[in-house]
Amino acid sequence: RFQPTAGLDWFSKFEVAGPPGDVGYAKAQGGASIHIQLLPEGAVAIHGNCSGGYLHAVDFKGMCKPPTISDRFFVGGPMSIRGFSPAGIG
Numbered sequence: 001r002f003q004p005t006a007g008l009d010w011f012s013k014f015e016v017a018g019p020p021g022d023v024g025y026a027k028a029q030g031g032a033s034i035h036i037q038l039l040p041e042g043a044v045a046i047h048g049n050c051s052g053g054y055l056h057a058v059d060f061k062g063m064c065k066p067p068t069i070s071d072r073f074f075v076g077g078p079m080s081i082r083g084f085s086p087a088g089i090g
Contacts, residue, residue, distance in 0.1 A: 004035045004045075005035055005037045005045040006035055006036065006037040006045065007034075007035055008032065008033070008034055008035070009032070009033040009034075009035070010030075010031065010032040010033070011029075011030065011031055011032075012028075012029070012030040013028070013029040013030070014026075014027070014028050014029075015027040015028075015029075016058075017064075017067075017071070018058060018060050018063075018064055019060055019063050019064065021064070022064060022065055023064055023065055023066070023067055023068060023071065024057065024058040024059055024060045024063070024064025024065070024066075024067075025055055025056060025057050025058055025066075025067040025071060026055075026056045026058055027053065027054070027055045027056075027067075027071070028053055028054045029051065029052070029053035029073075030051065030052065030053070031049060031050060031051025031052065032049065032050060032051075033047060033048065033049035033050075034047070034048050034049075035047050053073050055067060055071065055072060055073065074086070074088075074089065075089045
């Protein structure tokens with residue numbers, strides 16, 4: 001992955017799980033980051049980001065179970081809250 005020093009960065013992602021699997025859901029995620037260069041030539045920059053998502057259970061007329069705990073959203077990890085392991089909060 002690149003290490004930007006100036007500009008904007010955004011992402012969006014949509015995922016659907018269902019038959020022939022045993023779990024059914026629709027999951028949408030998105031986020032944006034801003035990078036501001038403080039010193040010339042990228043020596044120092046600040047970075048801020050915000051992300052979120054929505055998870056909706058879909059049973060496909062009784063063929064699938066609701067989402068499991070591993071399908072949900074968690075905070076923590078190296079690019080989230082420092083000092084917590086991935087999925088270490090919540």
